[in-house]
Amino acid sequence: MTVATITRQDVVNFLYTEAKLLDEWKLTEWAALFTEDASYTIPPIGDPDANPKDSLFFVHDTRARLQERAERLLKKEAHVEYPHSTTLRNYHNIMVGDLDSPVIRVECNFTTHRTKREVLDTFIGRHIYEIVQMNNGLAIKSKKVILHLDSLRPQGKISLIL
Amino acid sequence: MKELIRDNTEKCEFLVHRSVFTDREILARERAEIFNKCWLFIGHESEIPEKGDYKRKKVGGRNLLLVHSHDGEMRALYNTCPHRGALVCRENSGNSRVFRCFYHAWSFTNDGQLAGMPGKDGFPDDFNCDGTKNMTEVNRLESYRGFMFVNFDDHANSLDEYLGNAKEYIDLVADQSEAGMEALGGVQEYSVRANWKLLAENSVDLYHGMPTHKTYFDIKQGQDPDLKKVKLEGKGVDLGNGHAVMEYVAPWGRPIAQWTPIWNEDLKKDMEKIKARLVERFGEERADRIANYNRNIVIFPNLVINDIMAITARTFYPTSPGYIEVSGYAFAPKGEDEEHRMARNDNFLEFLGPGGFATPDDNEALELCQEAYNNNQEVQWNDISKGMVRGEDNTLATDEIQMRSFWRQYKTRIEQSLNKEVAQT
Ligand code: FES
Ligand SMILES: [Fe+2]
Numbered sequence: 001m002t003v004a005t006i007t008r009q010d011v012v013n014f015l016y017t018e019a020k021l022l023d024e025w026k027l028t029e030w031a032a033l034f035t036e037d038a039s040y041t042i043p044p045i046g047d048p049d050a051n052p053k054d055s056l057f058f059v060h061d062t063r064a065r066l067q068e069r070a071e072r073l074l075k076k077e078a079h080v081e082y083p084h085s086t087t088l089r090n091y092h093n094i095m096v097g098d099l100d101s102p103v104i105r106v107e108c109n110f111t112t113h114r115t116k117r118e119v120l121d122t123f124i125g126r127h128i129y130e131i132v133q134m135n136n137g138l139a140i141k142s143k144k145v146i147l148h149l150d151s152l153r154p155q156g157k158i159s160l161i162l
Numbered sequence: 163m164k165e166l167i168r169d170n171t172e173k174c175e176f177l178v179h180r181s182v183f184t185d186r187e188i189l190a191r192e193r194a195e196i197f198n199k200c201w202l203f204i205g206h207e208s209e210i211p212e213k214g215d216y217k218r219k220k221v222g223g224r225n226l227l228l229v230h231s232h233d234g235e236m237r238a239l240y241n242t243c244p245h246r247g248a249l250v251c252r253e254n255s256g257n258s259r260v261f262r263c264f265y266h267a268w269s270f271t272n273d274g275q276l277a278g279m280p281g282k283d284g285f286p287d288d289f290n291c292d293g294t295k296n297m298t299e300v301n302r303l304e305s306y307r308g309f310m311f312v313n314f315d316d317h318a319n320s321l322d323e324y325l326g327n328a329k330e331y332i333d334l335v336a337d338q339s340e341a342g343m344e345a346l347g348g349v350q351e352y353s354v355r356a357n358w359k360l361l362a363e364n365s366v367d368l369y370h371g372m373p374t375h376k377t378y379f380d381i382k383q384g385q386d387p388d389l390k391k392v393k394l395e396g397k398g399v400d401l402g403n404g405h406a407v408m409e410y411v412a413p414w415g416r417p418i419a420q421w422t423p424i425w426n427e428d429l430k431k432d433m434e435k436i437k438a439r440l441v442e443r444f445g446e447e448r449a450d451r452i453a454n455y456n457r458n459i460v461i462f463p464n465l466v467i468n469d470i471m472a473i474t475a476r477t478f479y480p481t482s483p484g485y486i487e488v489s490g491y492a493f494a495p496k497g498e499d500e501e502h503r504m505a506r507n508d509n510f511l512e513f514l515g516p517g518g519f520a521t522p523d524d525n526e527a528l529e530l531c532q533e534a535y536n537n538n539q540e541v542q543w544n545d546i547s548k549g550m551v552r553g554e555d556n557t558l559a560t561d562e563i564q565m566r567s568f569w570r571q572y573k574t575r576i577e578q579s580l581n582k583e584v585a586q587t
Binding site for chain 2: 042043044045046047050052053054055056057058059060065068069072075077078079080117119150151152153154155156157158159
């Protein structure tokens with residue numbers, strides 16, 4: 001069996017698909033993009049390389065916990081997101097690393113808008129992905145969200161998946 | 163005089179007038195009577211362990227600089243230049259012997275003393291001989307078991323006296339480590355679009371636990387099917403001075419020494435060892451209390467210490483009646499074993515903080531209260547009576563005695579102010 005050659009466009013399309021799934025609240029489908037050993041993390045603001053042992057992250061999810069996160073948000077009792085907020089995610093300045101490497105590093109800027117009860121909040125920052133090729137296409141091995149904010153004011157919370 | 167709190171023991175009814183959540187005039191009085199006179203949490207000693215360490219802190223609406231000066235003293239300096247007012251220190255944290263105001267380059271040693279300025283010949287020889295050109299220091303900075311507080315009222319009682327019965331519960335947290343507790347890096351700075359008193363209430367409210375956090379308990383149930391064996395049960399206690407606590411058992415694991423099946427056997431052994439050491443230090447009963455009981459403590463007016471599935475402290479300050487700035491801390495024993503610490507932090511993040519599975523739902527609850535106070539003109543009172551029928555000495559953790567204790571103190575302080583025509587310090 002030959003492994004298909006991946007192009008930059010494949011990777012970009014994959015990221016746009018991820019963003020679209022999140023905007024459409026297809027969260028179990030989003031979780032399915034991740035590998036069995038995947039992680040999803042949001043380190044403290046201003047300290048992207050912090051050690052999760054010494055520093056308080058916002059999110060430090062294993063694969064199991066990101067599944068729980070996705071499923072929780074689909075429940076009516078996840079009050080903060082019920083009714084669901086309206087969101088719009090833009091990914092820009094996408095930089096794709098070595099396509100021949102078994103783990104492809106991809107970085108991009110993101111702008112995520114969330115509106116609920118007529119209040120619009122915006123999250124900005126940088127995503128760092130490790131992407132691998134699986135039999136059925138691409139998969140995310142890790143996603144790290146580096147917030148480029150001073151604080152979570154006025155956003156107040158990260159109830160969304162960023 | 164306007165009535166804000168109706169405390170009717172005979173009828174077992176306790177009411178809070180909703181204007182306290184929305185009225186600007188009341189906020190001005192709260193600033194004068196509460197935030198300018200009570201002890202306010204500024205930080206933990208472990209945040210500035212070395213000489214020269216500093217951290218900027220917003221406390222009670224002030225811009226402060228918490229610094230470990232070279233003479234060994236911890237100080238809280240007002241972060242404003244004695245020259246013409248600019249913010250002197252602009253970094254959030256660091257280590258420095260001197261602070262230099264960039265505007266006209268006056269510089270100060272890290273105890274606040276004026277060290278020099280350009281163009282000295284333009285000033286008299288005895289300039290600053292009275293010390294008025296030094297950075298001003300908050301006169302009252304006191305600490306208890308590593309928790310540091312400031313008070314802007316020079317005549318306030320000591321912190322020790324102010325904390326009173328609450329010290330017993332802070333001890334139960336601080337005693338968890340022989341090496342002392344430390345604040346983790348990455349204090350979470352967030353906000354809630356709600357009145358500050360709603361967060362004080364919510365942080366010591368067990369009544370909302372199940373309905374508001376059902377998704378969290380569902381997840382725990384999925385991890386451990388035996389979970390339901392432990393209910394949320396305990397007692398609520400008025401600690402005086404507006405402080406209160408609820409102490410209770412809960413189904414989640416406690417990283418000090420209440421193991422749960424989601425953790426591995428190594429961790430179980432580790433926790434058994436910690437428990438045995440606690441018994442050695444404090445005896446069976448107190449060791450059990452430290453290891454297996456949860457406690458949510460509210461220290462009037464704006465500090466909450468929750469020793470639950472992890473240890474968090476939050477302090478908050480209103481910039482308007484409907485908006486607060488919150489700082490959320492995580493605490494852990496210094497030198498904790500790596501695996502143990504990771505279990506603790508995972509436990510924290512599962513429930514707590516802006517990205518947790520619970521705190522954002524609390525945030526939402528408070529914001530929905532605030533939004534619906536638009537109806538205050540016609541619908542005027544909150545009910546906080548739960549448990550009064552049992553008598554205030556027999557209340558359960560799921561009752562509302564904790565909030566009544568807070569509100570009774572609030573009433574005492576605000577009613578003094580309502581006798582004055584305008585808010586004044
Ligand atoms: S305002 Fe600081 S030196 Fe002038
Ligand atoms: Fe809660």
